[in-house]
Amino acid sequence: xxxxxxxxxxxxxxxxxxxxxxxxxxxxxxxxxxxxxxxxxxxxxxxxxxxxxxxxxxxxxxxxxxxxxxxxxxxxxxxxxxxxxxxxxxxxxxxxxxxxxxxxxxxxxxxxxxxxxxxxxxxxxxxxxxxxxxxxxxxxxxxxxxxxxxxxxxxxxxxxxxxxxxxxxxxxxxxxxxxxxxxxxxxxxxxxxxxxxxxxxxxxxxxxxxxxxxxxxxxxxxxxxxxxxxxxxxxxxxxxxxxxxxxxxxxxxxxxxxxxxxxxxxxxxxxxxxxxxxxxxxxxxxxxxxxxxxxxxxxxxxxxxxxxxxxxxxxxxxxxxxxxxxxxxxxxxxxxxxxxxxxxxxxxxxxxxxxxxxxxxxxxxxxxxxxxxxxxxxxxxxxxxxxxxxxxxxxxxxxxxxxxxxxxxxxxxxxxxxxxxxxxxxxxxxxxxxxxxxxxxxxxxxxxxxxxxxxxxxxxxxxxxxx
Amino acid sequence: xxxxxxxxxxxxxxxxxxxxxxxxxxxxxxxxxxxxxxxxxxxxxxxxxxxxxxxxxxxxxxxxxxxxxxxxxxxxxxxxxxxxxxxxxxxxxxxxxxxxxxxxxxxxxxxxxxxxxxxxxxxxxxxxxxxxxxxxxxxxxxxxxxxxxxxxxxxxxxxxxxxxxxxxxxxxxxxxxxxxxxxx
Numbered sequence: 088x089x090x091x092x093x094x095x096x097x098x099x100x101x102x103x104x105x106x107x108x109x110x111x112x113x114x115x116x117x118x119x120x121x122x123x124x125x126x127x128x129x130x131x132x133x134x135x136x137x138x139x140x141x142x143x144x145x146x147x148x149x150x151x152x153x154x155x156x157x158x159x160x161x162x163x164x165x166x167x168x169x170x171x172x173x174x175x176x177x178x179x180x181x182x183x184x185x186x187x188x189x190x191x192x193x194x195x196x197x198x199x200x201x202x203x204x205x206x207x208x209x210x211x212x213x214x215x216x217x218x219x220x221x222x223x224x225x226x227x228x229x230x231x232x233x234x235x236x237x238x239x240x241x242x243x244x245x246x247x248x249x250x251x252x253x254x255x256x257x258x259x260x261x262x263x264x265x266x267x268x269x270x271x272x273x274x275x276x277x278x279x280x281x282x283x284x285x286x287x288x289x290x291x292x293x294x295x296x297x298x299x300x301x302x303x304x305x306x307x308x309x310x311x312x313x314x315x316x317x318x319x320x321x322x323x324x325x326x327x328x329x330x331x332x333x334x335x336x337x338x339x340x341x342x343x344x345x346x347x348x349x350x351x352x353x354x355x356x357x358x359x360x361x362x363x364x365x366x367x368x369x370x371x372x373x374x375x376x377x378x379x380x381x382x383x384x385x386x387x388x389x390x391x392x393x394x395x396x397x398x399x400x401x402x403x404x405x406x407x408x409x410x411x412x413x414x415x416x417x418x419x420x421x422x423x424x425x426x427x428x429x430x431x432x433x434x435x436x437x438x439x440x441x442x443x444x445x446x447x448x449x450x451x452x453x454x455x456x457x458x459x460x461x462x463x464x465x466x467x468x469x470x471x472x473x474x475x476x477x478x479x480x481x482x483x484x485x486x487x488x489x490x491x492x493x494x495x496x497x498x499x500x501x502x503x504x505x506x507x508x509x510x511x512x513x514x515x516x517x518x519x520x521x522x523x524x525x526x527x528x529x530x531x532x533x534x535x536x537x538x539x540x541x542x543x544x545x546x547x548x549x550x551x552x553x554x
Numbered sequence: 555x556x557x558x559x560x561x562x563x564x565x566x567x568x569x570x571x572x573x574x575x576x577x578x579x580x581x582x583x584x585x586x587x588x589x590x591x592x593x594x595x596x597x598x599x600x601x602x603x604x605x606x607x608x609x610x611x612x613x614x615x616x617x618x619x620x621x622x623x624x625x626x627x628x629x630x631x632x633x634x635x636x637x638x639x640x641x642x643x644x645x646x647x648x649x650x651x652x653x654x655x656x657x658x659x660x661x662x663x664x665x666x667x668x669x670x671x672x673x674x675x676x677x678x679x680x681x682x683x684x685x686x687x688x689x690x691x692x693x694x695x696x697x698x699x700x701x702x703x704x705x706x707x708x709x710x711x712x713x714x715x716x717x718x719x720x721x722x723x724x725x726x727x728x729x730x731x732x733x734x735x736x737x738x
Contacts, residue, residue, distance in 0.1 A: 214577075311697075315697070323667065324667070327575060386679070386689070389679065390676060394676045396676075397675070401672055402670065402674075406675060406692045407624075503618065504612060504615075504619070508606065515605075522624075525694055525695065526693060527700075
């Protein structure tokens with residue numbers, strides 16, 4: 088197949104990605120298809136990327152398809168390879184239906200799997216990274232006047248790989264956004280448009296803050312931060328991809344003609360150096376505090392706690408040191424594992440020389456409060472027999488189980504004295520306890536009770552985004 | 555640096571394109587000239603007022619702070635070392651006690667989706683221990699873990715971290731205060 092190697096340079100290509108809520112019903116698909124036709128009529132060669140139809144619970148949603156496989160025998164986990172194949176079906180169904188919708192509207196549309204669109208990934212199922220893009224076939228179709236409709240969220244392994252040749256893989260969370268970004272880069276598109284059910288990147292979750300505003304522009308870093316901190320507008324991986332390759336991106340609504348939010352480099356002329364971008368909330372977290380005490384072994388104990396969490400695959404964050412304690416946050420879904428690991432956990436520390444009582448080691452044993460210390464209550468008496476040779480010290484453990492994170496997304500807040508002061512005052516004066524804070528260059532996050540999240544978001548939004 | 559694979563050919567030419575970032579840790583940033591303050595508070599019913607008072611004093615003195623941590627009997631925070639005299643002066647007026655150090659540096663470990671990774675903290679703390687560095691405080695976000703350590707251990711610490719995460723020498727970047735957006 089002969090392809091003009093510079094064909095992509097001459098065509099004005101626009102990548103349009105439609106999420107699950109944009110393709111879940113016929114009337115929504117019609118609205119989405121009209122966006123495609125509008126782009127075509129404006130002189131673009133559209134390339135469409137679609138997600139699976141609907142969200143969890145919908146008949147062809149990804150979660151529904153996974154359950155079909157799991158229900159075969161709930162005791163036997165499906166192989167990751169097969170899991171990826173069934174998960175990819177949601178996008179295949181959606182893509183075929185959307186291509187046919189365009190066809191019924193008089194367009195020459197063609198449905199393509201991720202592999203057919205040239206998306207090559209590593210052989211890691213469930214969260215594959217794109218290793219290569221081979222856009223030849225897409226470019227050929229575009230040159231023939233087709234509107235390609237590509238399955239989001241999926242690729243294939245290298246067809247010549249002897250082990251996994253051409254096997255379907257999925258790209259993990261936010262995979263369809265990543266597909267759109269990647270295709271935009273490969274095709275040297277004019278821009279990538281991410282269509283969703285809100286008018287663009289908002290200053291807060293509009294379900295909580297009725298007067299949340301739509302941002303005109305936003306930097307890649309800001310949108311990635313917003314996404315990481317809980318807003319679901321664009322997956323951070325897609326934003327990072329676009330940022331690394333300077334690919335212009337828009338977030339728009341399928342259901343309105345609003346202008347949307349332009350995502351671009353913050354250094355580009357015309358994009359304001361925004362100080363405040365939004366208020367977000369995310370996560371169901373547990374705040375764990377270990378009262379290690381004033382001991383020279385504290386750093387070693389901390390390392391062993393981290394090691395134990397790492398072995399169990401538990402990520403820790405919001406880590407805080409003080410002279411006597413260590414605290415951190417874990418996701419609530421993994422807290423039962425963390426609690427089981429910590430309850431009664433013993434960290435032995437040998438002494439370089441015996442202490443004044445001739446004891447050769449100190450055993451630190453972790454103790455939850457009464458009633459939650461099952462393993463401790465079994466193990467602690469066993470240590471009594473060796474206490475003439477070993478010093479045994481309790482490390483009290485406490486946990487706040489129903490926490491969440493509310494964040495103020497604020498570029499360059501570290502240049503702005505007083506932001507943390509404002510946040511602290513607004514929340515605490517309204518009776519909201521802040522368990523801990525953490526900050527990065529783009530945000531300040533507070534750990535609060537989950538029951539206070541709506542109130543906190545509303546208060547912070549009202550202060551930082553007054554009408 | 556093996557941050558992400560380079561483009562094998564220009565996009566849009568119909569040829570192969572290699573694109574995505576590798577997962578996991580891909581960089582280390584070193585920011586020197588950092589100070590750290592610990593201001594004791596009483597754990598009573600006025601706890602919030604005490605903390606707020608400290609924040610307001612610092613804001614009024616135009617001292618930007620970061621790595622803010624709330625402890626039972628203190629709050630702690632990082633600041634640019636050139637801001638330290640101003641912070642000390644401001645806190646001395648209401649006769650607040652404080653402890654500070656000004657010979658510190660921030661070593662930040664950079665990753666994509668840090669909070670999806672487990673085991674990063676143990677790798678960091680093991681590497682810092684091998685470098686003989688004391689970890690005074692950490693801050694974390696979705697893309698980084700920032701570690702406050704002694705400035706004279708910084709080069710060793712960066713090297714041990716580079717080894718721990720199998721990074722090339724180019725992965726270590728000096729990240730001056732202006733890059734961390736701390737004002738002069």
